[in-house]
Amino acid sequence: MFNLHQFCNLQFRSISFGLLITLPGCTSVAIRSPATSEQPRTISTYFDYQLISPQNQAMTMQGFLSDIEKANVVLVGEWHGHSGIHRFQTDLLQAAVQKNSNLALSMEQFTRDRQAVVDQYLAGEIGEATLIKAANAWPNYRSDYRPLVEVAKVEKLDVLAANAPKQIVSCIAKEGIDYINRLPEKERAWLAETISLKDSAYKKRFMASSHHGDELQNSKQFAAQVTWDETMAESIVRYLEKHPDKKVIHTAGKFHVEDGLGIASSILARAPHLSVVIITPVDAGKKLEKMSGDYRLQVLGLPQQFVKNENMIASFKTLSERNNNLLCIK
Structure with missing residues (x-):
């Protein structure tokens, strides 16, 4: 004991x-505080990371913060559940608030309809268990997102519940983008006002990576993906319209942010004057690609998820069936 x-x-x-x-x-x-040595870190565990500049140079945290001093938005991509990436996100927020307290944290992991719950937690009106239940926090909240939210709470930072509600987005994936026309006015306001499905480099990349079935189903899945992106982007832009002196650090899955696509392009479509910086995770065991517009975060690559093909097929089958009992508005 x-x-x-x-x-x-x-x-x-x-x-x-x-x-x-x-x-x-x-x-x-x-x-x-986060290490500030300019020597590249040894990446040998899933807690280690090394920040790399767009010019493929190892960077310190303080060097990065100096680079992005005039940025309005910092999009931090993640492989969900990767300890090193989540450690970096917290290190970044803590170092950034020490340099500039005029910050806000924005998160994919909370949805617009739960903003009031998040605000209550930050104000000390409810406890963490209530936050997790009432805000539909992700299953890995305690291990991966608690540190971020606690820094925000201690430093009295706003936390944006930026995303679209999962139930609604799941119905869009099942029935297509026209589903939004069935929503009551209150629920429609939880999504971005404008959701663009036009052909783009992002759409091409999404379709190339899709494992969702036929072309029609892939199109519905893309509509769901874009609903997330557009809603998070609009949440950030609206916040900055009210708080133009703030800098927003936003956490989201890698696909949502990399190469200036997804959320970044949606932000700039709404507010071209904003400066958006992107950080994407990369496998430290692989050679860096040529210079990129993104900053890169080197971490250990994720373990192989499947060895046997039948296990992978069974997993995809489970994913495809998870919304079989989904209740959507008719």
Whole structure:
């Protein structure tokens, strides 16, 4: 059995972001700030990362923050559940707020209809268990997104619940973009006002990567994907219209942000004057591609998900059946 002193030490032994945390019955623990050495880091565990400039040069956190001083939006792509990427996101937010407190955190992981719940948590009106349940937090919230939200809470930053509700987007994936015309006015407002499905480099990339069935089904899935992108982009732009002096750091899946497509292009379509910076994760075990417009975050590549083809097929089958009992407005 652990005694209280051992528990407190265990909780904070390996955390690496700059923050002072106190738990009931525990002594305050000062946690070191992100490393600023210009020497490339050794990436040997799933907690390690190295930030790379668009010119393929290793960067320090402070160097990156100097680079993006005039940016309005920083889009941080992720492989969901990757410990090193989530560690970087928290390191970035903590380092950024030390340099400029005029920040806001925007998240794919919370939806517009739950903004009030997120605000209540930040204000200390509800506890974390209530936040997780009432805001439909992702299953990996405690391990991957808690650190980000807690930094925002301690530093009194706004947190944007930027995304579209999953139920509605799932119905779009099932029935097509015309589904939005059936929504009541209140629910329609939880999605972007404008959702563009026009041909684009993004659409071409999505269709090339699709495993959703025939062309019609792929088109419906693309409509769902774009609904996410457009809604997150609109959430960010609307926030900056009200708070033009703020800088927004937004977390989302890699596909939503890389190469200036997805959310980035949707932001600039609405507000061409904004400066948008993109960070995308890459496998540290692979050679860097030629210079990119994105900053890259080198991390260990994800483990192989399937060895046997039949296991992969079974997984895709399960995914395809997950919305069989979905209730959509007729």
